[in-house]
Amino acid sequence: MTSILIADDHPLFRAALRAAAAAAVPDAAITEAANLTAAVAILDAAPETDLAMLDLHMPDSHGLAGLAAMRAQFPGVAVLVVSGHDEAAVVRRVFDHGAAGFIPKSAPPEQIGEAIRSVLACGRWVPAQLSAAVAGAHSDPDDTALARRLTRLTGQQFRVLGLLAEGRLNKQIADTLGIQERTVKAHVSAIFEKLGVRNRTQAGVLLRQLDLSAPSL
DSSP states (O other), X not given: OXXXXXXXXXXXXXXXXXXXXXXXXTTOEEEEESSHHHHHXXXXXXXXXXXXXXXXXXXXXXXXXHHHHHHHHOTTSEEEEEESOOOHHHHHHHHHTTOSEXXXXXXXXXXXXXXXXXXXXXXXXXXXXXXHHHHHSOOOHHHHHHHHHHTTSOHHHHHHHHHHHTTXXXXXXXXXXXXXXXXXXXXXXXXXXXXXXXXXXXXXXXXXXXXXXXXXX
16 A cells, blocks of 8 residues: 655645645555654654655754755655745756656646656656756755765764754754764764764854745745
8 A cells, every 4th residue: 555644734725735736646644743843753664654644844954954854764755745846946956866756736636646756766857847947957966965874874873963953962962862972972973984073063054054035825
């Protein structure tokens, strides 16, 4: 059975996405999450999930950071980004950070269903009205390099990185994740090496490069 996760903090929009997904894949098992933490918990429990439909703006998911986190922690789950950001440069970044498809929040249900079926068939999907602009948008070499470095992190390392960026101390991170402080220190050292940074401040700056301003909807 096909399994689909819908991660969006707006109940009405989640309902619309659920209806479109159910129409596109009638036998799908569909779960919902209102924030990134809940989405990650669902995927932790069901890592065989086929597709995650991910809003870029949820309370604990800042811009592309949520996408990067999901791709790092669950590389086997296809991610279809759903966002009010439909500028070609942003959509280009979405693909550079590992998304399999992009749906504008203004898309009609039929187009959402088409995107879902395409991505589930291992395709890459972008709306026809955006395809030419996205194809012509150039990837930022620094952003592409950052995406590549982030994919080297394990899921737990990405969780530690997110807490580092919030200014948490090692003991606080250990308590939050339920691990020992020496394990946190080992993760921090590995994060610095993989990201090519020397300290927490630099690591936090890298992660904040994934922020996007809130779209006007």
